[in-house]
Amino acid sequence: MLEELKKEVYEANMLLPKYKLITFTWGNVSAIDRKTGLIVIKPSGVDYEKMGPEDMVVVNLEGNVVEGKYKPSSDTPTHVKLYNEFSEIGGVVHTHSRWATIFAQAGKCIKSYGTTQADYFYNEIPCTRDMTPKEIKGQYEYNTGEVIVETFKNANPIHVPAVLVKNHGPFTWGKDAVEAVHNAVVLEEVAMMAWNTEVLANHNIETMPKELIEKHFMRKHGPNAYYGQ
Amino acid sequence: MLEELKKEVYEANMLLPKYKLITFTWGNVSAIDRKTGLIVIKPSGVDYEKMGPEDMVVVNLEGNVVEGKYKPSSDTPTHVKLYNEFSEIGGVVHTHSRWATIFAQAGKCIKSYGTTQADYFYNEIPCTRDMTPKEIKGQYEYNTGEVIVETFKNANPIHVPAVLVKNHGPFTWGKDAVEAVHNAVVLEEVAMMAWNTEVLANHNIETMPKELIEKHFMRKHGPNAYYGQ
Amino acid sequence: MLEELKKEVYEANMLLPKYKLITFTWGNVSAIDRKTGLIVIKPSGVDYEKMGPEDMVVVNLEGNVVEGKYKPSSDTPTHVKLYNEFSEIGGVVHTHSRWATIFAQAGKCIKSYGTTQADYFYNEIPCTRDMTPKEIKGQYEYNTGEVIVETFKNANPIHVPAVLVKNHGPFTWGKDAVEAVHNAVVLEEVAMMAWNTEVLANHNIETMPKELIEKHFMRKHGPNAYYGQ
Amino acid sequence: MLEELKKEVYEANMLLPKYKLITFTWGNVSAIDRKTGLIVIKPSGVDYEKMGPEDMVVVNLEGNVVEGKYKPSSDTPTHVKLYNEFSEIGGVVHTHSRWATIFAQAGKCIKSYGTTQADYFYNEIPCTRDMTPKEIKGQYEYNTGEVIVETFKNANPIHVPAVLVKNHGPFTWGKDAVEAVHNAVVLEEVAMMAWNTEVLANHNIETMPKELIEKHFMRKHGPNAYYGQ
Numbered sequence: 041m042l043e044e045l046k047k048e049v050y051e052a053n054m055l056l057p058k059y060k061l062i063t064f065t066w067g068n069v070s071a072i073d074r075k076t077g078l079i080v081i082k083p084s085g086v087d088y089e090k091m092g093p094e095d096m097v098v099v100n101l102e103g104n105v106v107e108g109k110y111k112p113s114s115d116t117p118t119h120v121k122l123y124n125e126f127s128e129i130g131g132v133v134h135t136h137s138r139w140a141t142i143f144a145q146a147g148k149c150i151k152s153y154g155t156t157q158a159d160y161f162y163n164e165i166p167c168t169r170d171m172t173p174k175e176i177k178g179q180y181e182y183n184t185g186e187v188i189v190e191t192f193k194n195a196n197p198i199h200v201p202a203v204l205v206k207n208h209g210p211f212t213w214g215k216d217a218v219e220a221v222h223n224a225v226v227l228e229e230v231a232m233m234a235w236n237t238e239v240l241a242n243h244n245i246e247t248m249p250k251e252l253i254e255k256h257f258m259r260k261h262g263p264n265a266y267y268g269q
Numbered sequence: 270m271l272e273e274l275k276k277e278v279y280e281a282n283m284l285l286p287k288y289k290l291i292t293f294t295w296g297n298v299s300a301i302d303r304k305t306g307l308i309v310i311k312p313s314g315v316d317y318e319k320m321g322p323e324d325m326v327v328v329n330l331e332g333n334v335v336e337g338k339y340k341p342s343s344d345t346p347t348h349v350k351l352y353n354e355f356s357e358i359g360g361v362v363h364t365h366s367r368w369a370t371i372f373a374q375a376g377k378c379i380k381s382y383g384t385t386q387a388d389y390f391y392n393e394i395p396c397t398r399d400m401t402p403k404e405i406k407g408q409y410e411y412n413t414g415e416v417i418v419e420t421f422k423n424a425n426p427i428h429v430p431a432v433l434v435k436n437h438g439p440f441t442w443g444k445d446a447v448e449a450v451h452n453a454v455v456l457e458e459v460a461m462m463a464w465n466t467e468v469l470a471n472h473n474i475e476t477m478p479k480e481l482i483e484k485h486f487m488r489k490h491g492p493n494a495y496y497g498q
Numbered sequence: 499m500l501e502e503l504k505k506e507v508y509e510a511n512m513l514l515p516k517y518k519l520i521t522f523t524w525g526n527v528s529a530i531d532r533k534t535g536l537i538v539i540k541p542s543g544v545d546y547e548k549m550g551p552e553d554m555v556v557v558n559l560e561g562n563v564v565e566g567k568y569k570p571s572s573d574t575p576t577h578v579k580l581y582n583e584f585s586e587i588g589g590v591v592h593t594h595s596r597w598a599t600i601f602a603q604a605g606k607c608i609k610s611y612g613t614t615q616a617d618y619f620y621n622e623i624p625c626t627r628d629m630t631p632k633e634i635k636g637q638y639e640y641n642t643g644e645v646i647v648e649t650f651k652n653a654n655p656i657h658v659p660a661v662l663v664k665n666h667g668p669f670t671w672g673k674d675a676v677e678a679v680h681n682a683v684v685l686e687e688v689a690m691m692a693w694n695t696e697v698l699a700n701h702n703i704e705t706m707p708k709e710l711i712e713k714h715f716m717r718k719h720g721p722n723a724y725y726g727q
Numbered sequence: 728m729l730e731e732l733k734k735e736v737y738e739a740n741m742l743l744p745k746y747k748l749i750t751f752t753w754g755n756v757s758a759i760d761r762k763t764g765l766i767v768i769k770p771s772g773v774d775y776e777k778m779g780p781e782d783m784v785v786v787n788l789e790g791n792v793v794e795g796k797y798k799p800s801s802d803t804p805t806h807v808k809l810y811n812e813f814s815e816i817g818g819v820v821h822t823h824s825r826w827a828t829i830f831a832q833a834g835k836c837i838k839s840y841g842t843t844q845a846d847y848f849y850n851e852i853p854c855t856r857d858m859t860p861k862e863i864k865g866q867y868e869y870n871t872g873e874v875i876v877e878t879f880k881n882a883n884p885i886h887v888p889a890v891l892v893k894n895h896g897p898f899t900w901g902k903d904a905v906e907a908v909h910n911a912v913v914l915e916e917v918a919m920m921a922w923n924t925e926v927l928a929n930h931n932i933e934t935m936p937k938e939l940i941e942k943h944f945m946r947k948h949g950p951n952a953y954y955g956q
Binding site (some may be wrong): 511611612613614667680684687690691692694695697698699700703707708710712713717724725726 | 750751752753771772794798800801808823825826828829830831833835857858863864867893894895896922925930
Binding site for chain 3 (some may be wrong): 120124154155156209225226229232233234236237239240241242245249251252254255259266267268
């Protein structure tokens with residue numbers, strides 16, 4: 041079932057160590073088949089060296105396992121929540137990549153300081169609020185998805201394909217699994233540069249001009265996009 | 270004697286350069302066979318490229334050499350002290366890995382800022398007190414073990430499998446040599462992220478909510494553990 | 499047409515990933531044949547793994563395509579502007595290399611703190627002014643070239659073969675494509691060291707003595723140059 | 728002439744890129760044959776990929792070339808000065824390695840914060856004073872050697888086998904070329920950790936206890952040395 045998508049999700053998971061986004065198995069990628077509403081996701085705690093496409097797990101939009109010899113990643117309820125709420129996305133990535141996680145640990149959003157960020161993100165990359173003790177003790181992974189969705193209640197997830205979960209780490213998404221990984225790489229790069237920009241400026245710096253964000257995002261993603269480096 | 274454990278300890282030592290935890294020979298791994306009370310440890314000052322399983326040294330819980338063509342690592346008395354005092358551990362690692370050593374040099378503990386740390390450490394990772402001139406001039410390596418044990422007098426070493434020795438560097442441990450190395454890798458990762466979190470926040474930051482530490486540590490290490498990324 | 503130069507430009511582009519100056523395709527190199535006034539530049543958005551010398555695009559000094567199956571890099575108007583105004587340069591490089599981009603994002607020039615910089619740059623490496631909303635909304639890439647030229651109105655681009663475009667990233671140049679890439683590598687190195695020098699000094703530091711800049715630049719680039727490390 | 732030493736110096740030079748101490752050709756290693764008073768040094772500006780043992784240059788203690796098809800490194804007068812003044816050293820290294828150069832650019836010595844440094848350096852690693860305009864305009868490279876020697880007028884260069892030349896970069900030495908490179912690697916490591924220790928402590932930190940420096944340096948280099956990790 042969904043052999044093509046399993047291969048795609050497997051290969052996207054293998055990009056995480058390639059791009060140095062993970063230590064050990066600290067990350068997972070999923071993708072959805074919108075026709076059937078079925079999600080393919082990395083199995084739980086399996087070593088990347090031993091994993092194959094056939095080990096991917098299939099779950100539905102209620103989060104129930106449909107097929108798989110392993111348990112799905114523990115973060116599955118968060119992925120499922122995002123697919124339910126963000127109807128245009130086709131792939132989701134979660135990692136503890138260093139620079140994005142540092143911002144998440146500090147509870148700070150990643151402000152727009154340069155065109156590298158504006159090429160991909162139309163606004164700052166937000167950080168979620170603290171979860172309540174009740175949310176943490178309850179359906180924690182599902183509730184993690186809820187605070188992400190809450191963070192985007194006035195924003196378009198397609199315009200800002202990433203979020204920092206406070207004291208935890210980033211989730212990114214895209215039209216498919218590979219684009220979600222691509223955005224995870226970009227996020228790490230802009231987080232590293234934003235960190236160093238703020239410290240260079242001794243924590244006293246303004247964001248880039250709005251017109252420049254507009255120009256860079258729109259020449260690449262707008263209706264008249266023409267950009268290619 | 271203990272050929273299997275020698276191979277295990279040798280291979281665990283070879284993980285130190287693989288994970289970039291050491292420069293030159295600045296590190297050592299040991300493991301204990303609890304049935305016989307014998308400890309296998311890296312020989313002193315032998316190059317990693319030339320070392321083999323048969324070069325490992327066997328010492329007893331009094332720290333005396335039982336077998337070996339080389340001298341055991343100069344840090345052996347510290348390892349031995351930890352095996353005597355922390356009865357549940359099976360492997361010990363010492364390195365001068367960069368980020369953990371930086372915290373040790375600053376005499377600061379590594380506070381809990383994120384779930385990456387809480388997945389492995391139930392509390393902050395402590396730094397030992399200054400050793401007295403008498404402790405330094407006396408049985409220095411043994412006394413290093415003593416101040417580590419003193420640091421854990423009200424703490425469970427299984428819940429926090431790492432310590433920073435002030436002005437020196439980290440020791441980590443685990444149920445066996447490989448887990449001790451695994452924890453040394455995690456320590457380095459969380460130290461790097463904690464450093465950057467504190468500087469990003471301009472040295473003004475609070476630790477993560479207690480409930481979130483509880484959740485992450487317990488979903489992985491508690492009696493009802495279910496976690497796997 | 500210009501097969502030799504295409505090969506040269508192709509190979510110079512391939513140096514960008516080799517020297518870790520780029521993520522994905524975030525960079526481009528060009529070179530000019532001064533006899534014919536024709537410029538060879540990287541095509542737009544083509545993967546580095548799939549690109550060959552025959553994919554390079556030829557444009558003239560008005561920025562019009564003369565030959566090529568692909569569109570030229572979107573940054574072509576900036577390159578063309580530089581070739582028109584800086585008559586002694588033969589190659590141009592644009593990247594979003596990390597440390598140079600960090601200074602560009604902070605809107606800060608890279609001051610001269612050491613002989614590594616003075617060996618290549620006779621003065622600080624400047625950062626352009628903010629572009630106006632009109633410049634951004636208009637011929638943006640051409641106007642980017644204009645603000646660079648404006649920044650050098652009282653300076654010699656041969657003495658300082660690099661610039662930081664504010665909130666964007668660096669351009670470097672040289673007598674040919676390979677030298678322009680060489681200067682991009684040096685820029686990244688001196689930017690990294692200048693960043694860390696300023697932070698180590700807690701943002702309170704003076705530049706190096708003028709005589710030392712003079713000595714280092716001139717022993718390497720002056721009429722009586724004798725330097726070779 | 729001195730074929731064995733040429734091979735040794737060549738191989739020591741090749742360790743500089745291996746240990747990532749240099750960019751391009753920004754470094755050089757030499758060694759002396761104390762019996763004949765002849766020094767073997769890297770030729771000037773030759774690519775590391777094309778260089779062989781036979782390209783090494785031989786100079787005497789007056790700094791005159793005795794044999795060689797290339798010119799010796801421009802830094803030769805500095806090396807020669809050190810061999811004349813520091814009678815116990817057999818090898819010298821100069822690089823622009825990043826972290827040591829950052830301290831040199833800030834004009835700061837590297838204080839002793841941890842045992843990693845104390846294992847090799849009995850005191851802080853000093854930074855030279857500013858050179859005068861006259862010293863810079865005159866025999867600059869020779870004068871560089873003079874200010875290094877001046878810096879050690881009350882110190883033992885064997886106890887502290889490294890120096891930072893202000894606004895320039897480090898020189899290290901040792902009993903032979905390989906040990907001088909070894910010390911250059913250690914210098915880079917302790918500089919990186921000292922930088923991060925000072926910034927973590929928000930520029931407010933004391934050095935390690937004197938007794939701990941004494942213990943670590945002497946257990947490795949003292950008359951009763953017993954150390955081996």
